[in-house]
Amino acid sequence: MADIRNDILTGTWTQKKLLAFREADANRLQALWKESKVKETEAPHALWDALATKLNSESGYRTDVSCVELDSDGELWHIASSFHPWENYMYTCDLNTARTYRATTSEPAEYEMEGWVRVDHATTGVTIEERCASELW
Numbered sequence: 001m002a003d004i005r006n007d008i009l010t011g012t013w014t015q016k017k018l019l020a021f022r023e024a025d026a027n028r029l030q031a032l033w034k035e036s037k038v039k040e041t042e043a044p045h046a047l048w049d050a051l052a053t054k055l056n057s058e059s060g061y062r063t064d065v066s067c068v069e070l071d072s073d074g075e076l077w078h079i080a081s082s083f084h085p086w087e088n089y090m091y092t093c094d095l096n097t098a099r100t101y102r103a104t105t106s107e108p109a110e111y112e113m114e115g116w117v118r119v120d121h122a123t124t125g126v127t128i129e130e131r132c133a134s135e136l137w
Helices: 002-010 015-040 045-055
Strands: 060-066 089-101 110-121 127-132
Touching (some): 045 110
Antiparallel strands (some): 060 089, 089 110, 110 127
């Protein structure tokens, strides 16, 4: 940083270089501000309910899937403005089914879902919220 200040003070930077530096710095600050605003938001409870329903019978790794596909009935679409409240969300999950108890002659085997589900902001890629599978079911 000292070299940059020295170049600016001694006038070795051209006006074009200085403006480019200021613009890059402003873009970086704007990106940090957007990221901080996104981190303040939470995924809607209805979205988590839809994820729990959708992923209850699935396992494996899925990445960057649009949350709009969770609204299969299309109930949340605002037809007039063609806006969906979940269009700014993507989800990524890594789930597998694990056997917790072996089958015995008197009891069947028990299974549970292990792994995690993460909801990200679609445009910035910032993680909004992450939950382990046990928090969904």
